[in-house]
Amino acid sequence: MQENTRPEDNQALxxxxxxxxxxxxxxxxxxxxxxxxxxxxxxxxxxxxxxxxRAKAEAENARRxxxxxxxxxxxxxxxxxxxxxxxxxxxxxxGLSLKEAxxxxxxxxxxxxxxxxxxxxxxxxxxxxxxxAGGKFDPHQHQxxxxxxxxxxxxxxxxxxxxxxxxxxxVLRPALVTVAAPMAA
Numbered sequence: 001m002q003e004n005t006r007p008e009d010n011q012a013l014x015x016x017x018x019x020x021x022x023x024x025x026x027x028x029x030x031x032x033x034x035x036x037x038x039x040x041x042x043x044x045x046x047x048x049x050x051x052x053x054r055a056k057a058e059a060e061n062a063r064r065x066x067x068x069x070x071x072x073x074x075x076x077x078x079x080x081x082x083x084x085x086x087x088x089x090x091x092x093x094x095g096l097s098l099k100e101a102x103x104x105x106x107x108x109x110x111x112x113x114x115x116x117x118x119x120x121x122x123x124x125x126x127x128x129x130x131x132x133a134g135g136k137f138d139p140h141q142h143q144x145x146x147x148x149x150x151x152x153x154x155x156x157x158x159x160x161x162x163x164x165x166x167x168x169x170x171v172l173r174p175a176l177v178t179v180a181a182p183m184a185a
Contacts, residue, residue, distance in 0.1 A: 081124045143175070
């Protein structure tokens, strides 16, 4: 059985793209779109990678700068502290160089040198801990050597045996104290 096809139908069919040609055209368009999208993503990836490497290098440089700053701060803090102690050293040497000094002169010189030393320590944030008698015992700044019977309130400082010192709000040495014991009933 032969189909009756008219020549104009064949011509119409032959001029129209086949299903395979349509699919190929769509696939080509899809491929071009995928390639464009891939190229855009590749460019974005390169941009992000470059940004990451720059940020990583910047962080490393900041870390190195911070280490240098810390090193310099330590070095110069010690230098500043030593510089503030030099006048104390000079005063002690001057006092010892006096061969015929009287007891009163030595006492006055020692008192002046002690003031210099205290000022140098305070300038460098070394603060004295010297609790007053009757003040509340603070275990963060005081070390109780003993508890003694006293007429004061229990848990208060009776005497200071040795002053303590803070350096920048940190206890360098606690004050050694005696503390009022509870009254016997």
